[in-house]
Amino acid sequence: MKAKHNRDPLRIASLIHRISGLALALFLPLHFYVLGLALNDAARLDTFLRWTDYPLVKLAEAVLVLLLSLHLFGGLRLLALEFLPWSPRQKAYAAIAAALSFFVSIGFFLSAV
Amino acid sequence: MREAAEALDVKVWRGNAHGGGYRSYSVPAQESQTVLDVVTWIQQHAEPTLTYRFACRVGMCGSCAMMVNGEPRWTCRTHVRRVLDGKRLEIAPLRNLPVIKDLATDMAEFFDKWTGAEGVFHPTATRKDAIAPISPADPMRQLANEAVECINCAVCYSACDTVTANPSYLGPAALNRAWTLQNDERDGAYAPRLRAVSADGGCFNCHSHQSCLTYCPNDLNPTASIAGLKRLSSTSFLRRGRTR
Numbered sequence: 599m600k601a602k603h604n605r606d607p608l609r610i611a612s613l614i615h616r617i618s619g620l621a622l623a624l625f626l627p628l629h630f631y632v633l634g635l636a637l638n639d640a641a642r643l644d645t646f647l648r649w650t651d652y653p654l655v656k657l658a659e660a661v662l663v664l665l666l667s668l669h670l671f672g673g674l675r676l677l678a679l680e681f682l683p684w685s686p687r688q689k690a691y692a693a694i695a696a697a698l699s700f701f702v703s704i705g706f707f708l709s710a711v
Numbered sequence: 712m713r714e715a716a717e718a719l720d721v722k723v724w725r726g727n728a729h730g731g732g733y734r735s736y737s738v739p740a741q742e743s744q745t746v747l748d749v750v751t752w753i754q755q756h757a758e759p760t761l762t763y764r765f766a767c768r769v770g771m772c773g774s775c776a777m778m779v780n781g782e783p784r785w786t787c788r789t790h791v792r793r794v795l796d797g798k799r800l801e802i803a804p805l806r807n808l809p810v811i812k813d814l815a816t817d818m819a820e821f822f823d824k825w826t827g828a829e830g831v832f833h834p835t836a837t838r839k840d841a842i843a844p845i846s847p848a849d850p851m852r853q854l855a856n857e858a859v860e861c862i863n864c865a866v867c868y869s870a871c872d873t874v875t876a877n878p879s880y881l882g883p884a885a886l887n888r889a890w891t892l893q894n895d896e897r898d899g900a901y902a903p904r905l906r907a908v909s910a911d912g913g914c915f916n917c918h919s920h921q922s923c924l925t926y927c928p929n930d931l932n933p934t935a936s937i938a939g940l941k942r943l944s945s946t947s948f949l950r951r952g953r954t955r
Binding site for chain 1: 920938941945
C-alpha cells in the first residue's frame with residue numbers, strides 16, 4: 599500500500615530543504631564558538647584559521663556553503679510558491695534553485711583553493 | 712466490447728483493519744477496460760466476498776478511488792492500458808485511511824476533517840432574500856471556480872505525504888474546500904474558518920510536495936489553494952487580525 603511517488607523532484611526538494619536546515623542548525627553553535635575565539639582567545643583562533651587552509655577543510659566548507667545556498671534558494675522558491683501568483687513551472691524552479699546552489703558552492707571552492 | 716485472448720495478472724489486497732495481504736487473480740483483458748471493470752470482474756467471477764465501493768462509474772461520485780500499482784486513482788475513469796505494468800496490476804485500498812474490509816476504506820476521518828476545516832457553507836441570507844448577484848468575472852469567484860470541482864474522492868488525501876507523517880493534518884481536500892468558501896462572498900464564517908485552517912494541523916503543515924496536484928483526477932490544484940490560505944492567514948496576522 600506504499601505510494602510510489604517517493605522520487606518526485608518536489609518531494610526531494612522538500613527533503614533537501616529540511617536536511618540542509620537541520621545541518622545548518624547543527625553547524626551554527628560551532629560557528630559562534632569560533633567567532634567567540636576572536637574575542638577571548640586570539641592564539642587559538644589563529645591555530646584554527648591555519649587548520650582551515652587544508653584543502654580537505656576547504657572542501658568541507660564548500661559543502662557547508664552548498665547547504666546554506668540550497669536552504670536559501672529553496673526557501674526563496676517556497677516563499678515565491680506561497681506568496682506570488684501560482685506558476686506551473688514548480689519543478690523548473692526547484693531545478694534552478696539546485697543549479698544556483700551548486701554554482702555558488704563550486705565558485706566558493708574554486709576561489710578558496 | 713471485444714475480448715482479447717490475453718489475461719491480466721491482478722493482485723488484490725484482501726483483509727480488514729487487523730491486517731491482510733495480496734491475492735492473485737487472472738482476469739481476461741478487454742478493450743477499453745477500466746480498473747473498476749477488473750475489480751468488478753473479480754467479484755462477479757472469482758471472489759464473491761470481495762468488498763469495494765463504487766456508485767456512478769462516470770467520475771462524478773468520488774467513491775471508487777483505490778491504490779493502483781502504488782498510485783491513488785479514480786478506478787472508474789482509469790483505463791487499464793494506461794496503468795498496466797507489463798501485465799501486472801496491483802490494487803489496494805487507499806493509503807492514509809483505515810481499512811474496513813478489502814478495498815473499502817473508512818472515510819469518516821476524511822469527512823470529519825472537512826468540518827474541522829470549517830468546510831461548511833454558512834449562509835448570510837435567508838430564502839426570503841434576493842439571490843446574491845455574483846459576476847463570473849469577479850476575481851474571488853474566479854479563484855473559487857478554479858478549486859470548486861472537487862468530488863471528495865480522497866485521492867489527494869491518499870497521495871499526501873504530510874497526512875502520512877502527521878495524522879492530525881487536515882489534508883488537501885478539506886483545505887481546498889475551505890479556500891473555495893473563503894472566496895465565496897455569500898459566506899459568513901470567514902474569520903472562524905481562517906482560525907480553523909491556521910491552527911495546529913492546518914495549512915501551515917503543508918510541505919508543498921504537490922502530490923495532490925499530481926494525482927487529482929479533476930486537475931484541481933490543492934497546493935495553490937493551501938498557498939492561498941497561507942497568504943490569507945499571514946496577511947491577517949500582519950494586519951493584527953483584521954481580515955478582508
